[in-house]
Amino acid sequence: MASSWLPRWFYQLASPRWCYSITGKLIPWFAAIGGLLFVIGLVWGLAFAPSDYQQGNSFRIIYLHVPTAILAQSFYMLMAIAGAIGLIWKMKVADMVAKSVAPLGAALAVLALATGAIWGKPTWGSWWVWDARLTSMLVLLFLYLGVMALNSAIESETTAAKSTAVLALVGLVNIPIIKYSVEWWNTLHQPATFKITEKPAMPAEMWMPLLVMVIALYLVFGLAMMLRLRNEILTRERRAGWVKELLGS
Amino acid sequence: MNPKRKKRLIIVLMIVFGASAAIGLTMYALSQNINLFYSPTQIAKGEAPADTRIRAGGMVVEGSVKRDPNSLRVTFEVTDYENKVAIEYSGILPDLFREGQGIVAQGKLDASGTLQAVEVLAKHDENYMPPEVAEALEKSGKMPMPSKEEFNK
Numbered sequence: 001m002a003s004s005w006l007p008r009w010f011y012q013l014a015s016p017r018w019c020y021s022i023t024g025k026l027i028p029w030f031a032a033i034g035g036l037l038f039v040i041g042l043v044w045g046l047a048f049a050p051s052d053y054q055q056g057n058s059f060r061i062i063y064l065h066v067p068t069a070i071l072a073q074s075f076y077m078l079m080a081i082a083g084a085i086g087l088i089w090k091m092k093v094a095d096m097v098a099k100s101v102a103p104l105g106a107a108l109a110v111l112a113l114a115t116g117a118i119w120g121k122p123t124w125g126s127w128w129v130w131d132a133r134l135t136s137m138l139v140l141l142f143l144y145l146g147v148m149a150l151n152s153a154i155e156s157e158t159t160a161a162k163s164t165a166v167l168a169l170v171g172l173v174n175i176p177i178i179k180y181s182v183e184w185w186n187t188l189h190q191p192a193t194f195k196i197t198e199k200p201a202m203p204a205e206m207w208m209p210l211l212v213m214v215i216a217l218y219l220v221f222g223l224a225m226m227l228r229l230r231n232e233i234l235t236r237e238r239r240a241g242w243v244k245e246l247l248g249s
Numbered sequence: 250m251n252p253k254r255k256k257r258l259i260i261v262l263m264i265v266f267g268a269s270a271a272i273g274l275t276m277y278a279l280s281q282n283i284n285l286f287y288s289p290t291q292i293a294k295g296e297a298p299a300d301t302r303i304r305a306g307g308m309v310v311e312g313s314v315k316r317d318p319n320s321l322r323v324t325f326e327v328t329d330y331e332n333k334v335a336i337e338y339s340g341i342l343p344d345l346f347r348e349g350q351g352i353v354a355q356g357k358l359d360a361s362g363t364l365q366a367v368e369v370l371a372k373h374d375e376n377y378m379p380p381e382v383a384e385a386l387e388k389s390g391k392m393p394m395p396s397k398e399e400f401n402k
Binding site: 125132170 | 273285345382
């Protein structure tokens with residue numbers, strides 16, 4: 001690691017073996033805290049948070065819709081950044097992260113779209129409208145599916161990782177479009193309730209369970225990602241000495 | 250960073266910026282088509298095509314909703330606080346439809362400039378609150394109102 005401005009852990013993460021052992025230590029924590037917060041957030045949001053003055057109880061789907069939508073976008077950014085690291089530093093683990101994140105992100109995008117449709121029917125009067133927010137979110141799902149298809153279509157692991165990283169990076173432009181679609185254009189979807197510069201347009205007893213749900217979903221899906229990543233590490237490193245030793249063959 | 254990695258980093262940045270620029274320009278060119286609906290001001294200026302199905306959006310004007318006692322026919326006006334558009338609709342309105350609520354109606358403009366709607370969707374704003382809080386705000390006259398920018402982009 002000669003002459004580098006990057007911290008040591010960055011290079012350690014590049015070692016599949018080190019990555020395998022550190023995720024092994026993190027998994028029980030993610031499972032325990034994530035599971036606990038998920039139950040707390042869900043019960044708090046669905047049973048104890050006050051109902052909305054206009055939408056009544058149907059607004060409670062926000063406690064699933066917003067976290068899944070946030071995570072679907074975060075995972076996309078993670079996939080693109082991991083892809084870029086893989087392209088620039090030729091880091092195998094980064095390629096594996098990008099590959100293991102894609103199906104989870106696709107699942108999250110489906111959940112966000114489905115909960116949105118279920119919410120839209122009673123409040124707006126329609127399951128689906130082709131407004132900018134909904135359409136750009138659908139594009140996100142197609143990007144995930146495209147990345148997954150491209151990855152499985154190419155046999156060589158390094159070529160597959162390179163091509164999917166480029167596709168993920170090109171698709172990265174969609175993330176700010178999703179975020180600002182409600183400000184740039186007339187949409188049916190309402191603008192953001194939470195802004196960095198302003199107080200949330202929602203009282204604390206409503207947003208606190210939402211915050212708990214967001215953190216819980218990060219932990220639960222982070223856990224799912226680590227499980228997939230470990231599987232991927234073992235598959236690709238199956239010829240390495242430490243994996244053979246680990247599997248006792 | 251070694252020169253090889255630096256070169257690859259530059260290529261990656263160029264991919265991201267290139268894609269952003271291309272898509273940004275396309276979006277800018279198409280911006281009017283990406284809008285889901287026309288605002289009453291755009292309709293007043295004649296930007297909305299006649300004889301074809303369009304969407305109009307705005308706030309339902311207080312006191313403008315008139316229901317026909319013998320049918321589902323309802324007429325009302327929507328505004329972006331600058332201009333108004335009259336809308337005629339016959340059918341079931343969404344639960345959130347009320348005076349002062351944002352809506353989006355799809356239909357054709359007739360000769361008198363009234364939108365003959367075939368579908369009315371309710372648009373809700375970003376404010377959430379418990380009913381007691383809403384009542385208290387209503388009393389003190391501090392109810393947050395959706396900004397007019399919301400209907401006039």
